Amino acid sequence: MDDSASVSVREARANLARLLDHAEEGEPTVITRGGTPVAAIVPIEEYNALEAAADELLARKALQTLAEEGDAPRATLADVIADIFGPPKPDVA
Template sequence: MDDSISVRELRANLARLLDQAEEGEPTVITRGGTPVAALVPIEEYSALEEAADELLAREALQTLAEEGDAPRATLADVLADIFGPPANVSEEGAA
């Protein structure tokens, strides 16, 4: 990723930079000279997401294997931890 541009240049040249990304050329975006983001071809982004998902899945499986008989949580428990307990909706209000 040798090509880097400022946010100002990004705004002025967005269409050209999107064309370059479609052609496989990544661009680093800087703010005040510091790299803050990258404009990459969607294929590269998708591959990075997939690799990250696979790594997280492997780590989760390893943790499960190490914990063995540790208490298990249901999906409902996990969702409640993330989003809070479900709201009780009466039949009258559920129209």
């Protein structure tokens, strides 16, 4: 994205339709706030490719962790849910 255009938040608000047209044409746009890049409007194909790459990276890291842990005990989904929400509450009817 080194050759992408850059616009302020104000410019992005005023020209959103044009920026979306540029994205459809394959041109990314960086949005800045106070001169600092904070977001980007990118073609959906680039976004999807980034998401797929992130998913692949996470899957590889998970497989590596599983291989490193060997036969170590693992938490079940029920354990994780209980840790997040607490133990199940009895039905009150």
